[in-house]
Amino acid sequence: MAAKESYMAGLGKLGAGDLEGAIIEFEKAVSDDVSFYMAHLGWAQALDRLGRVDEAIEQVNCALQIVPDEALAHTSLSRLYQQKGMIEEAEKEMAISHKLSQNI
Template identity: 90%
Template sequence: MTAKEYYMAGLGKLGAGDLEGAIVEFEKAVSDDASFYMAHLGWAQALDRQGKIDEAIEQVNLALQIVPDEALAHTSLSRLYQQKGMIEEAEEEMAISHKLSQNI
């Protein structure tokens, strides 16, 4: 399977509530294509749903290393920071996301 196919399988499992299965698929996608940032974001979403906020933040940060100008990743990071009560950081990330969205 290709990274995209693993990613799509991960999304399917995520939608079905199979969080562990989704993580396995997203991990395979990243192993197949280290630059596939969407797999990191999917992985982060699965971790978030498991309540593993710190690990989810790590995955979003990995995505941002690949695509620092991706508004969706900054929005995701903002939401995760909000959940941790890191309001100032969340607001900073949302401002970055908003600015990037304006440039589209």
């Protein structure tokens, strides 16, 4: 339960604009539950907002190692790749996300 509490605290801090605080909470959530992929995605969002795109990509990839068929993670990765100008990779991830979304 501690992981979920940290995750929820992270979301609250993310929403309030406390990005560093959000990262700390998401990191705690992952530390408490290594399979908590949504915490990795929240962590990635906070990193992205801080302009730390490479680190955000790492966190999305961590989430994808846990749940490779998660459309949201592929969409997030696509968006991050677009920011870096990695258009081919971004298009590939968006195609994966689209395919997975149709399977729901």
